[in-house]
Structures are given as C-alpha cells and as structure tokens.
Amino acid sequence: MATDATKPRPATKNTSVTVTSEMEEAPTRSYDVKELPRFQFFLIDSGWIGPVPELIRQNLGMITHLHDNDPFYILSSEQSNQILKKHPHLIGKDPILLARDLHGSRMTGATEYHGFHLNLGIMKDPEKALDVLQHFLNFLAVHRKSQSIESKIRQQLHRDGFEGAIEVLRGGAESLI
Amino acid sequence: MNSVSDIITSAFGILLLAAVAYELKQRRKRLRELYNVLDAEDKQVVADLDEMVKHGLITPYTPH
Numbered sequence: 001m002a003t004d005a006t007k008p009r010p011a012t013k014n015t016s017v018t019v020t021s022e023m024e025e026a027p028t029r030s031y032d033v034k035e036l037p038r039f040q041f042f043l044i045d046s047g048w049i050g051p052v053p054e055l056i057r058q059n060l061g062m063i064t065h066l067h068d069n070d071p072f073y074i075l076s077s078e079q080s081n082q083i084l085k086k087h088p089h090l091i092g093k094d095p096i097l098l099a100r101d102l103h104g105s106r107m108t109g110a111t112e113y114h115g116f117h118l119n120l121g122i123m124k125d126p127e128k129a130l131d132v133l134q135h136f137l138n139f140l141a142v143h144r145k146s147q148s149i150e151s152k153i154r155q156q157l158h159r160d161g162f163e164g165a166i167e168v169l170r171g172g173a174e175s176l177i
Numbered sequence: 178m179n180s181v182s183d184i185i186t187s188a189f190g191i192l193l194l195a196a197v198a199y200e201l202k203q204r205r206k207r208l209r210e211l212y213n214v215l216d217a218e219d220k221q222v223v224a225d226l227d228e229m230v231k232h233g234l235i236t237p238y239t240p241h
Binding site: 071072086 | 212224237240
C-alpha cells in the first residue's frame with residue numbers, strides 16, 4: 001500500500017542530527033528471532049508538503065530496521081485522509097506514528113487497546129523532529145520488554161513527578177520540542 | 178519600611194513561583210501533544226485501523 005512518496009529513502013546530510021546523550025542504552029540481550037511482536041506500527045500521513053513530513057518519509061526505513069519484528073503499516077495518503085476525516089481531532093498532527101502495544105492487549109483482553117502515538121506534524125523544525133523520532137524509537141527499544149510501558153511514558157516522556165519537573169525546568173524537555 | 182519591603186519581596190516570590198508553575202504546565206502540555214498514550218478518541222482510530230488490517234486494506238510494509 002505504500003506509495004512512492006512514502007517509500008523510505010536514505011537520510012540526507014542536511015537532516016542528520018547527533019543522537020542526544022538523553023537517549024538510554026538498550027540493555028544487552030540476545031533477541032529471539034521468533035519473538036512475538038510487541039507493537040503494531042501505523043503511519044498516518046495525509047501528504048502535507050513540508051520539511052518535517054518529507055524527513056519522516058525519508059527515514060521510514062530506520063523504523064522498520066530497528067523494529068523489524070513488529071508489523072509496520074503505512075497508510076496511503078487517501079487512506080490517511082479517510083482516517084482524518086473520520087477523526088478530525090487528528091488534523092494537523094500528522095504524520096502520526098501510532099504504536100499499538102500488543103502486549104497490553106494480550107494482558108487485558110483483545111477488546112482493550114493500548115499504545116501511544118507520536119504526533120510529528122506538530123513539529124516545525126525537521127532536525128528536532130528527527131531527534132524526537134530517534135528518542136521515541138530508542139524509548140520503545142529500551143522498554144520493549146517492560147510490563148507497563150504506558151506508565152514509563154508518563155514518567156519519562158511526560159516528565160511527571162518531581163524529578164520530571166526539575167528536568168523540564170532544566171530545559172531537558174525543551175530540547176525535544 | 179521593613180514590612181513594605183517584605184510585602185514586595187513576598188509578592189515577587191509568589192509571582193516567580195506562579196510563573197515557574199505556569200511554564201512547567203505549558204511544557205508538559207506540549208510534551209503530551211507530541212507523544213501520548215492512546216485516549217478514548219485514539220482507541221476509535223485504532224479500531225478503524227484494525228478493521229483495515231482485517232480486511233486486507235493495509236499490509237505490513239516490507240523494505241525493498
């Protein structure tokens with residue numbers, strides 16, 4: 001279903017950024033090739049023309065390489081537009097990378113949906129958008145085997161709690177936005 | 178005279194704390210806009226995406 005526009009291309013020199021020291025190191029472990037998928041990724045991209053959407057399209061390959069055990073669905077611009085029309089609260093937020101947590105569904109029953117999304121469309125600076133994407137993928141890789149990844153999102157990405165507040169005020173969160 | 182300066186200092190202190198709290202709230206709000214766990218509205222989106230997968234309208238991407 002991927003159109004030519006959504007096919008990944010190698011990143012250009014202009015768009016590469018240094019991976020920040022904020023990123024955590026993934027614990028050393030051996031991956032089981034037959035490990036069940038933890039996430040289902042969906043990319044909703046209605047086709048806005050701009051540096052950030054283009055940058056995401058160029059780096060899609062990295063997501064599939066880093067999370068090659070998880071199915072990754074790329075919606076065409078027509079399919080994305082259908083979703084946006086049906087759910088207008090998403091307009092202006094795409095490209096959206098939606099990660100459905102299959103582990104959460106398995107634990108609590110198939111009727112409940114668990115997961116999180118990254119609204120890259122609200123980013124204006126392509127370098128910061130790439131930084132955020134890398135940070136997000138790093139977070140998912142590090143916490144892939146976590147039982148409660150949603151609580152880690154709240155603690156570490158939303159900077160909840162006292163420590164988080166200190167970090168936000170120190171400017172740690174500002175560098176992500 | 179002392180009491181006036183105390184009042185002014187306290188007022189500025191309260192103002193500073195309020196400004197810090199407001200800034201903290203705004204930055205956290207922006208972080209939540211950027212990435213968040215699925216809420217009730219998003220769950221409906223996932224249900225629609227599930228339907229698309231179920232009907233074969235979207236298939237897993239395979240890099241060339």
